[in-house]
Amino acid sequence: MNPYSKWLIKMIHVLTIEFIPYFEIERLDSSARIDRLLKVVKQNKIVLLEGRLKKTEESDLIAKTMSMIDEHFKGIELAVVDPDKAESRRFIERLRKEVVSLLLGDRQGFTIIGPANIVKEIKKDPNKIQLLTEEVREKFPHKKKQGSSKKKKRR
Amino acid sequence: MIKKLMSKLMDKFLTGIFKRKKKIRLGLYGPPNGGKTTLANKICEDWLGKGNAMGTVSAIEHETREVTVKEQIIVKSKDNKKEIEFTLADTPGIATRIDYEDFMKKGMKAKEAKKRAKEATKGVIDAIKWLDEMDCVIVVLDSTKDPYSQVNITIIGNLAARDIPVLVVANKIDMKKANVKKIENAFPQYSVVPISAKKGKNIEKFYESLFEVAD
Numbered sequence: 063m064n065p066y067s068k069w070l071i072k073m074i075h076v077l078t079i080e081f082i083p084y085f086e087i088e089r090l091d092s093s094a095r096i097d098r099l100l101k102v103v104k105q106n107k108i109v110l111l112e113g114r115l116k117k118t119e120e121s122d123l124i125a126k127t128m129s130m131i132d133e134h135f136k137g138i139e140l141a142v143v144d145p146d147k148a149e150s151r152r153f154i155e156r157l158r159k160e161v162v163s164l165l166l167g168d169r170q171g172f173t174i175i176g177p178a179n180i181v182k183e184i185k186k187d188p189n190k191i192q193l194l195t196e197e198v199r200e201k202f203p204h205k206k207k208q209g210s211s212k213k214k215k216r217r
Numbered sequence: 218m219i220k221k222l223m224s225k226l227m228d229k230f231l232t233g234i235f236k237r238k239k240k241i242r243l244g245l246y247g248p249p250n251g252g253k254t255t256l257a258n259k260i261c262e263d264w265l266g267k268g269n270a271m272g273t274v275s276a277i278e279h280e281t282r283e284v285t286v287k288e289q290i291i292v293k294s295k296d297n298k299k300e301i302e303f304t305l306a307d308t309p310g311i312a313t314r315i316d317y318e319d320f321m322k323k324g325m326k327a328k329e330a331k332k333r334a335k336e337a338t339k340g341v342i343d344a345i346k347w348l349d350e351m352d353c354v355i356v357v358l359d360s361t362k363d364p365y366s367q368v369n370i371t372i373i374g375n376l377a378a379r380d381i382p383v384l385v386v387a388n389k390i391d392m393k394k395a396n397v398k399k400i401e402n403a404f405p406q407y408s409v410v411p412i413s414a415k416k417g418k419n420i421e422k423f424y425e426s427l428f429e430v431a432d
Contacts, residue, residue: 117374124313124371125345128338133331137314140367178314186365 077108077180077195084113084169092119096126103138103177104130108193111173114142123175135177141184143191144171241431242350243303246376247357248368249278249310252388256357256414257287257307263420264290271307277323279337281309284347294428295421301431308347309340311368348375353382353431360387360411361394364403373404384430387411391418 080102087095096119102109115123120142127138162170174184174193185192245253257271265287272285290303315337320330348354354376358364376383385404387397391413401409410426412419 117371117378120367120371121345121348121375124311124368125342127313128315128341131315131334131338133317136316137312140313140371142367142370178316184367185363186367 078106079108079110082109082111084111087111092116092122095119096123099123099175100126100130100138103175104135106177106180108174108176108181111175113169114144114171114173116168135179137178139174139176139178139181139184139193141174141186141191141193142171143173143186240302240304242306242352243427243431244306244308244347244351244354245357246308246344246348246354246372247310248359248362248366249312250276251310251357251359252414253310253357254281254307256355256386256388256412257285257305259414259417259420260290260292260303260305261287264292271305277320277325279310279312279315279320279333279340281307282333282336282340284308284340284343292424292427295425299428299432301428303431306347306351308344309337311341311344311372312337313368315341348379348381351376351381353384355384355386355427357386357388357414358400360389360397360400361392364400369403373407382430383407384426385409386414386423388414391416 082099082102087098090098095115099109099111100123120140123138123140131137174191176184176193180196181193182196183192183194185194245257247253254272254274258274261269261271269287271287272281274280285307287305287307290305291300292303293300315334317327317330317334320333321327325333356369356372356376358369373383373385385400385407387395387400387409389395390397390411395411397409397411408426408430410419410423412423414420
């Protein structure tokens with residue numbers, strides 16, 4: 063196999079995304095939820111979770127990640143996309159959001175968690191989210207001058 | 218929870234009787250290299266006198282790797298009518314990733330970099346644990362960087378969930394790339410004070426805002 067094919071295979075491999083539907087974590091306690099997510103991330107996969115964790119669970123996720131860091135596992139990149147976050151001045155719009163929030167709770171939006179050795183950065187602004195992968199090309203010098211490996215998601 | 222509520226009520230009751238000063242546990246939180254220790258040093262030097270710096274600062278991330286506490290910092294209002302006694306806690310920067318190789322890129326040797334990374338991970342865990350101990354928190358953000366990072370949102374969201382008053386500081390306004398507006402847009406529900414902790418710029422406004430949030 064030529065080096066370029068090897069590089070391509072690695073590129074495909076490093077961008078494995080595992081979708082976790084909310085019902086899979088719904089009945090788990092906070093600790094088990096975090097363990098479930100980190101187990102996937104430690105397999106070098108990017109987690110796409112339907113919904114979001116509670117705020118305190120997010121900080122527990124960071125703490126648990128820190129306790130796992132070693133020479134091979136460098137941590138995570140995390141982003142929560144919350145459609146409810148956008149402020150609205152219109153009363154009807156606010157009311158609609160309140161009702162949706164009441165009905166769906168933490169099931170709204172989605173969460174992306176990626177291993178830090180694969181996901182370099184998740185850039186977020188109110189309208190879009192960008193997931194930047196690590197420069198795999200560094201390990202493949204022939205491809206160094208080509209554009210960066212960038213995966214862009216828009217919502 | 219009930220214990221904390223009782224303690225807060227007791228504090229309020231005693232403050233009401235003696236009309237003296239309040240004692241507040243004030244935490245400095247934020248991502249690494251936002252300028253938390255620089256601000257802590259500025260506060261200590263302003264109210265405890267020169268030579269009372271809290272910690273060392275560095276361009277390399279995770280210089281502060283332990284929670285550092287300074288007690289009995291009495292801050293007075295501009296008109297000298299009010300004063301608040303703070304116990305100031307400078308915390309390690311909260312991050313989701315720590316890579317010893319990043320330290321090596323800044324000139325550290327492997328052994329030293331690995332040690333720093335290990336201490337930094339413990340520091341983040343401690344900083345998160347200390348959240349429950351705070352009465353009021355200053356979130357120190359670097360105004361030259363993107364404020365929409367999940368770490369910032371998680372810190373502020375956690376404080377809101379714990380009902381802890383928050384003051385957001387947009388630090389490093391002396392830098393050309395500073396963009397305070399972006400921080401204000403990212404956290405519209407909080408008052409944002411633009412400062413330069415290093416140069417002491419707008420620090421009076423910071424103390425005024427601190428009084429408003431902590432009082």
